[in-house]
Amino acid sequence: MGVVISLAWREYTRFIRQPHRVIGSIGQPLLFWLFLGSGFTGSFRPPGMEGVTYLEFFYPGVLMMMLLFASIFSSITIIEDRDQGFLQGVLVAPVPRMAIVLGKVAGGTAIAMLQSLLFLLIAPFVGISLAPASLAMVIPILILTSVGFTSLGFLLAWGMRSTAGFHAVMMIFLMPLWMLSGALFPITHVPGWMHWIMLANPVSHALTLLRLPFHAMPGQVVGDPEFAVSLAVVLAWALGCLYLSMLRVRRVERGVPVSSSN
């Protein structure tokens, strides 16, 4: 446990010591939200969502984007740690392999939560109202989703040797996960094939969880059957990725078996 905390602390400290990173990680989603949100508000009229402006609709989607970027950032540090040698020191230390995964994931999640909390703090000033009870529900959902994202990033980045390779993965795999999650447009009015992809996408379910408290009180939310299904999917996603990451860390490179010829 001490190991997890100190590895996570390292992650968090390194982030906090780069003020431009902190500002950028908040400012970029905020601008994204303001420009896209304001631009689409005029034309956004999906049937059945009459009372909702695009700014309100897009707000949870931007929170999700912050979690995604925090996870990408912490995955890239895995590749840097390997490259700069820090990782080899951790690997030969007498710590459970799961602690190495959890340290990274907890660090990435802490960074994501710091960003999310700052973003939630400014919500009232930009016209998004969230009751304290709903806020109390949003936070654990954000944490769970962040664990899912960071451990997925961990799994993808562990075997990689270059950050350039990871950028490719990020563009063709991680970004589409977010784009097809219902963050930008509602899942209800898309072509059939896309609907199925979106339903299979765990990020869609995370977003469903995150959206509910914005529109209903926690009491109602918990009773919603959609909530139970999405919670199960997101839990399975997070735990599955954590477990696979541990297996990945445990696997060491092997020599090929000796052949008789020389």
Added chain:
Amino acid sequence: MIDIRNLSHTYPGTRKQPPRAALRNLDLSVREGHFCILSGPNGSGKSTLFRILCGMARPSGGSVEIAGHDLSRDPMAVRRLLGVVFQSPAVDKHLGVGENLAIHARLYGLRGTEAALRREEALEWSDLRNRLGDRVDTLSGGLARQLELAKCLMTRPRVLLLDEPTTGLDPSSRRNFLDVLRRVQRERSMTVLMTTHIFSEAEDADFVAILKDGVLLAEGTPQRLREQLGREVVVISPRDPAALADRLSAELGLTPLRHGDELRLDEVEPAETLALLERILTRYRPEIHSISIKQPALEDVFIHITGGNGIKANGANGGNGS
């Protein structure tokens, strides 16, 4: 303490590259409390051996036991005993010296006052004591290297592996580093396995092993290895080097080599050295200031055994000189 038996390692090939054998049927034992030096030409498999010893690669065949624990069956028990100094840095450049030591302490389960005491102890010899707050990327290369060693001493490993720890250090830092390493090693009777290409570091080791192409070519105490070379050097310092060189070759049929004001007779069989000395002294005593017999240095042994500089290698036993 470290028992390596019949160890082989072959890196898997790719489409463009055939599989490469890095270690072949290696047997090596390092006794408890010994300071053992491993050397060998570039690409001979030293780092591969280290990767296997610290559990970062699983060998193709053979077994490794460290302090009685089988490495493949109980890697965790081995990790608890082990300290590793990698050839490349293994610290976080973006954090401070103290912070790096703190993380390292936590990785090895040290906390509170215990960790603070160990840190004092590990830094006591170093130049880092009043630089705990400095970021590692503001340290000089040698100071960063001292941090690596301090880190490993802090956990009091029973077995310490060092892969070319002194590369990039200036001669005086290297001396300091090795003096401390040797002192700590003796005080705690720590088992040390260290690779190096610098043979002055190996002269006072307990044991030296020389690897080439994944095969152990020679092993033993530095003294024994030098004896195995089976040659001694006679060094003469004459009044007139040129004149004496001519007379030695004309009258005794020798081939002296001139180094400055000295004449050297290389490749002398130890059994003949004294007789040769006597012959030279009886004939040329008035011409000579001094004359001495010199043991070959380990570096000469290395070059001889690994077949560098065109000298033909004569195998692991080195028994019959060429």
